[in-house]
Amino acid sequence: MDRFDNCLAVISKFYLRISQLLLLCLVLGVLSEVIMRYFFGKGVLGSSELTRLTITWIVFLMSFVLFRKRRHIVVTALVDIMAPPLQRLCEKIINVSVIILSIYVLVQIGNVWEFLALKTPVFQIPDTLFKISPAFCFVPMSLQAMLNLFMPEQKPSQPVGADEGF
Numbered sequence: 001m002d003r004f005d006n007c008l009a010v011i012s013k014f015y016l017r018i019s020q021l022l023l024l025c026l027v028l029g030v031l032s033e034v035i036m037r038y039f040f041g042k043g044v045l046g047s048s049e050l051t052r053l054t055i056t057w058i059v060f061l062m063s064f065v066l067f068r069k070r071r072h073i074v075v076t077a078l079v080d081i082m083a084p085p086l087q088r089l090c091e092k093i094i095n096v097s098v099i100i101l102s103i104y105v106l107v108q109i110g111n112v113w114e115f116l117a118l119k120t121p122v123f124q125i126p127d128t129l130f131k132i133s134p135a136f137c138f139v140p141m142s143l144q145a146m147l148n149l150f151m152p153e154q155k156p157s158q159p160v161g162a163d164e165g166f
Contacts, residue, residue: 001147001150001151004143004147005147006018007014008068008143008144008147009068011063011064011140012064012068012069012135012140013064014060014063014135015062015064015140016055016061016062017055017158019058019061019062019065022054022057022058022061023058023132024143025054026051026054026055027098028097029044029047029050029051029054029153030051032044033047038159044080044118045122046121046122046123047142048124049120049122049123050123052064053125053130053132056133056134057136059133060133060134060136060137061133061136061137063135063137063141064108064137064140064141064144067141067144067145068140068141068144080082091148092149094145095145095146095148096145096149097147098141098142099142099145099146102139102141102142102145103142105134105135105138106134106135109132109134110129112131113128113131116128116131
């Protein structure tokens with residue numbers, strides 16, 4: 001189990017670094033778009049395609065990172081007042097639900113795969129590049145949920161970036 005956990009940790013760190021790079025590109029792209037529009041009255045052709053692609057990938061990559069660190073958005077008001085055995089039960093229900101949702105999303109990606117022949121107008125980015133991003137989230141997320149089911153004693157780790165020296 002420890003090797004499995006370490007493998008998911010490497011994937012998480014890799015996803016975090018890629019997301020940081022994509023975020024930097026996104027900020028620089030939007031900044032250049034603003035400057036171009038302000039000074040020249042024209043934007044960069046196709047910038048919305050690249051922005052959409054970047055945001056899509058950041059969202060799905062960071063979803064796994066945050067789920068692994070147990071820093072995803074949750075409302076725990078009801079769970080916090082429950083007894084510890086019920087809290088553990090809720091945690092198991094959540095992990096099983098994540099696995100089921102992951103399987104559903106992957107099946108749906110498979111169902112629409114043959115219809116993903118479109119390309120963006122300017123850069124000709126294939127639609128599959130947008131639609132495959134959930135798989136990069138839900139496959140490791142479901143593996144992490146399985147790990148959480150078998151190793152429930154893990155406590156939430158440090159905030160994202162804390163272990164990387166930020």
